[in-house]
Structure formats: C-alpha cells, structure tokens
Amino acid sequence: MSHKTDGGGVLIGVRKCLRASPAPGFNSDAEDVCLSVECAIGCVFVCCVYLPPGDPESISVFLRKMSSIRDAYPDNLILIVGDFNLPNIVWYRWNDGNLVPSGGGDLRSGEFLETYRYCNLWQFNDISNDNLKILDLILSSTACIQEVKSCPDPLVGLDRHHPAVESLVDGARPKELRDDPTLKYFFNRVDYETFNNVLLDHNWSDRLVGRSVDDAVSVFYSTIHDLIDAHVPHRQLPKRRFPIWYSASTMRAIREKLRFHRRWKIYGDRADYLTFTILHNRTKTLTKSDYDNYIKSIQSQLIECPDRLWSCVKHRRGGCAGIPTTMKFCGVHADNSQDICSLFALYFNSVFIDGNPSVPSRVMPIGGFAPWFGEEDVLCALNKVDAKAGDGPDKLPGSNRPGSSRGGGTPQAQQDNSQGSTVFKNRFEPCVSANVVNQKFARINDYIYPSWFI
Incomplete structure (x- = not known):
C-alpha cells in the first residue's frame, strides 16, 4: 500500500504453508501493512513499514500504534521490518552480542528511542549501506531472529542506501505432518506356501479370545502386517517430482x-x-x-x-496435508498422526451424536453361548468385497480375493464348542493374496456380533 502516486509502498509475501490473514486494526496512517500469521510458535504479528525522511508526523503516528499493539498483546511475537530513515542513530554490538542504539539528537530519533525502550524491543539488522548508515531495521519483541545477512538474490533492484537483507525467525515455520515413505508390495512374488504355514502356526484363540473388538482388530492387523513385512518383497517408491495430474x-x-x-x-x-x-x-x-x-x-x-x-x-499444497504436528481439542494435546485422528473423531462424535451415549464393550465370549457362522457365511461376506476398490486405512490392497481370475482359496472359520469360543483358522491356496485376511475379518464381524447379541 502507498499514499504516493509516483512509487513507494510496502508489501508482505507469505508462503502457502503459513496461515496468514490481514490485521487492518493494526495499521496506522503511515505507510504500513500488518498481518497475523499462525505458525509453530503461535500467533505472530508481522508489520512492514516505510517512514519517509523529514516527516515527523508519520513516525509519531506509527510509534503510537506500535505501543498500543505491544500493550494489547504482550505475550505475542511482534515482528516489525521496514525503512525507518533514522540516520542519526548508530547501532553497535554490546558485550553480549546484542545491538544497542546510541546517538540521536533530533526529534524523530528521540521519539523512536523512547518507544523502542518502552516496548522492550530488539533490533537485529547490522548491515550498513554505502554511507555506513543503517536505515532499514528488523525489530522484534523477542530474541528470535537468526542469521541476518545480505541477500544474494534480491527480488528487486538494489538501492545503495538500502541493501537487501534476509533473516530467519526461530521456530516460525510450522512443522507439518508428513506421510510415511510409500512402500510398494509385490504380492505376486510371495512364497505363499511358507506364508500360509507361518500364518497357520499362530494360535488365534489365544490371541483374540477375551479381548474387545478394538483390541482384537489391533492384534489381528499387527500380526498380519508383521507377516507381510517379513514375507512380501517390497521397496520404497521415490517421491513424485510432478503433480499427480501430469500425463x-x-x-x-x-x-x-x-x-x-x-x-x-x-x-x-x-x-x-x-x-x-x-x-x-x-x-x-x-x-x-x-x-x-x-x-x-x-x-x-x-x-x-x-x-x-x-x-x-x-x-x-506441495505434497503435505497441511496438518500441524501438534493439535489440541477440549484440553487434549496430540503430537502424532494416530492421536490427531482420534481428536478429529472425538470432534465429529460430539457433532453428530447427542450427549454421551455409552457404547457397550463387545468382548469375545469365553464361555457359554457363542455365535455360530459357517463357511458359506464367510464366502458370502467375501463375495461382497469390492476387489476394484483402493486400499483402505489398513493399507492392504483388495485386488485379489477368492473367486478371482487367479484362482480361489477358501479361508475357513471353525467353531470350537468345547471352549465356547470362536477360533479362526485361515487356509489360503498359494495363488491367493494374503490381503484376503483383512477383508474376511472385517466382513465376518457382522456375523460374529449380530445386533441382537450386543
């Protein structure tokens, strides 16, 4: 923005990964623009200003607004960058390495130094121009600026009175969740005879009986994923260099x-x-x-x-989901993908479900009555699986299943009435992929726990 017709003005550019919004209430009558930026260290107020020389009114207006902002937001980081045109102020390094102002003597410099000390600000730019003066200042409410240096590749032409500088703000860039490396599994290269033998060696009765459905599913998938990682050849796919829509x-x-x-x-x-x-x-x-x-x-x-x-x-968005690594909801903090997903689920639950209904804990029965299902029920559930659908949240493909063109194995579930529990014994032909296991387990859950059994 600028009040001039022949040049001037200030501009703030913000990267797409940062969430920024204008803060018009922070602008003064001087040539300045202010933004509110959400980043890893919280809400940061960024201001860019141009104060022309020989204009005491503009600097007075800006300094008053800066003081009011500092009083209103004492805990927020305030970053002010711009051309202050105060050649009478000399900045020198103190013993602790911080820049300390001295000099002044004119009205504009004196008013600036008074506000500078009142707001308890820090100044970080020590790069002087051709006249050995520092006209462009980098002010901050905390000592968070790092690596102030000359910019080797400025966006606009250089001015000998205003050398281009660049700096880093410690912790300002948000840390976002990144996807795990993408692994491609080659199920057509699996030794299914060995895989099935290892799978059948597991005692599913000891692993699943007495657990809730959530715990049983976790144990089941953990076992299957460990077997797949150990017996299915895989490699890490390189990162995509081009957008997904490029042919x-x-x-x-x-x-x-x-x-x-x-x-x-x-x-x-x-x-x-x-x-x-x-x-x-x-x-x-x-x-x-x-x-x-x-x-x-x-x-x-x-x-x-x-x-x-x-x-x-x-x-x-550049290949990232834009979700920060730390989120909070209802006083609960989450710092990993699983906990963040749980917070989202908690929020959606509060929106679509009234009150706090009690969800019964469905546990595999240990004794007494146990629901019965046969091989036909399992096959009926498997036939409803969409083999063309993509991977689910378990990251297991569903392209191979019984009855496909590659052949058909029959996973069987047998009832052990002596223990009063359901024991899973999975039997796969060598031509059937192991991803059938997760589909079978998901489908037969409706048979194991019918609505009348809860």
Whole structure:
C-alpha cells in the first residue's frame, strides 16, 4: 500500500504453508501493512513499514500504534521490518552480542528511542549501506531472529542506501505432518506356501479370545502386517517430482525442455533455444489440458472415489496435508498422526451424536453361548468385497480375493464348542493374496456380533 502516486509502498509475501490473514486494526496512517500469521510458535504479528525522511508526523503516528499493539498483546511475537530513515542513530554490538542504539539528537530519533525502550524491543539488522548508515531495521519483541545477512538474490533492484537483507525467525515455520515413505508390495512374488504355514502356526484363540473388538482388530492387523513385512518383497517408491495430474507425455516434454535449456546455457546454440521455446509452449498447453481433464474426472467420480479430490488438494499444497504436528481439542494435546485422528473423531462424535451415549464393550465370549457362522457365511461376506476398490486405512490392497481370475482359496472359520469360543483358522491356496485376511475379518464381524447379541 502507498499514499504516493509516483512509487513507494510496502508489501508482505507469505508462503502457502503459513496461515496468514490481514490485521487492518493494526495499521496506522503511515505507510504500513500488518498481518497475523499462525505458525509453530503461535500467533505472530508481522508489520512492514516505510517512514519517509523529514516527516515527523508519520513516525509519531506509527510509534503510537506500535505501543498500543505491544500493550494489547504482550505475550505475542511482534515482528516489525521496514525503512525507518533514522540516520542519526548508530547501532553497535554490546558485550553480549546484542545491538544497542546510541546517538540521536533530533526529534524523530528521540521519539523512536523512547518507544523502542518502552516496548522492550530488539533490533537485529547490522548491515550498513554505502554511507555506513543503517536505515532499514528488523525489530522484534523477542530474541528470535537468526542469521541476518545480505541477500544474494534480491527480488528487486538494489538501492545503495538500502541493501537487501534476509533473516530467519526461530521456530516460525510450522512443522507439518508428513506421510510415511510409500512402500510398494509385490504380492505376486510371495512364497505363499511358507506364508500360509507361518500364518497357520499362530494360535488365534489365544490371541483374540477375551479381548474387545478394538483390541482384537489391533492384534489381528499387527500380526498380519508383521507377516507381510517379513514375507512380501517390497521397496520404497521415490517421491513424485510432478503433480499427480501430469500425463506421461507432459512429463516427457518437460524433461526434454529442461534438457535443451541446459544445452543452450552451456553452448549458447540458438537452435537449442528455439527448441526450448517450442517445448515450453507445448508444455504449457499440455499441463493446462491435463489439469482440466483431471478436474473433470474428479467431478465425475466424486461420489464413487472421493479420495481423488483430497489427493488433488494435497498436491496443490506441495505434497503435505497441511496438518500441524501438534493439535489440541477440549484440553487434549496430540503430537502424532494416530492421536490427531482420534481428536478429529472425538470432534465429529460430539457433532453428530447427542450427549454421551455409552457404547457397550463387545468382548469375545469365553464361555457359554457363542455365535455360530459357517463357511458359506464367510464366502458370502467375501463375495461382497469390492476387489476394484483402493486400499483402505489398513493399507492392504483388495485386488485379489477368492473367486478371482487367479484362482480361489477358501479361508475357513471353525467353531470350537468345547471352549465356547470362536477360533479362526485361515487356509489360503498359494495363488491367493494374503490381503484376503483383512477383508474376511472385517466382513465376518457382522456375523460374529449380530445386533441382537450386543
């Protein structure tokens, strides 16, 4: 913003990973702009200001507003950067390494030093201009600025009175949850005879009987995942360099464009530059076409496959979900993905369920009556599994199941009436993938615990 017609003004650019919003109540009548930025260390107020020389009114107005903000938000980090045009103030390093002002003598400098001490601010810029003066100041309410240095690649042309500087704010960048490395499992390379023998050696009765459904599912999946990690070949997939909507031809054109650009930089051949220009225009057309087609595909399949929408949003955010590593709800703090998901579930539960209904704890029966289900019931549940659907939260694919073109094994569940409990004995043919286990367990839960049994 600027009150001039021939230049001037201030600007604040914020990275996409930061959550920022304007703070118009913090602006004064001087040339300044203020933002409220949410980051890892809390709410930070960032202000950029230009105070022209020889204008005592503008600096007085700005300093009064700065004092009121400091009084209103004593616990928040306040960061003020700008051109103050105070050449009579000399900044020198004290024994503890901090910058201390001295000098002054004029009205503008005296008013600034008075406000500077009243607000208990810190100044971090020690890079002087060609006249050995420091006109641009970096003020902060705490000692959080690190590595103030000359900027090697400024965005605009240099001014000998105002050298470009850059600095880091300690802890300002938010730490976001990152996905675990993506592993690709090759189920077609598994020695299923060995896998099935190891699977059958587990005593599921001892593992599952007497546990609640949640505990039984956790034990079940933990065992299956350990077996898969041990017996299924896998490798870590490289990170995606291009957005998810890029086609193979688009990625190939981009690589060719970059190759000819490097050749032109090295050899200076005009033919390479012309080829680069042609490929550049082509890639622009291809990327726009790919993105439009991808959006249309998402819209047409939104009901059947909503995950594609969130994949698109994630890629637009630079490959991260935008969820901070620490969150809190109702006084409960969470610092890992599992606990954060639990907080979201708690919130949705409070929105869609009235009161605090008591959920019965469903435990595998130890004695007495036990529900019975046969092989036909299990097969009926398995046949309802959508083999074309993507991986679920258990990260196990559902592409292979009994009755598929690869063959059909029959997982069986047998009833041990002597113990009054249900014992699972899974038997798979070598041609059937082990991911059938998780689908079977999820489906037969309806048979184990019918609504009348709770």
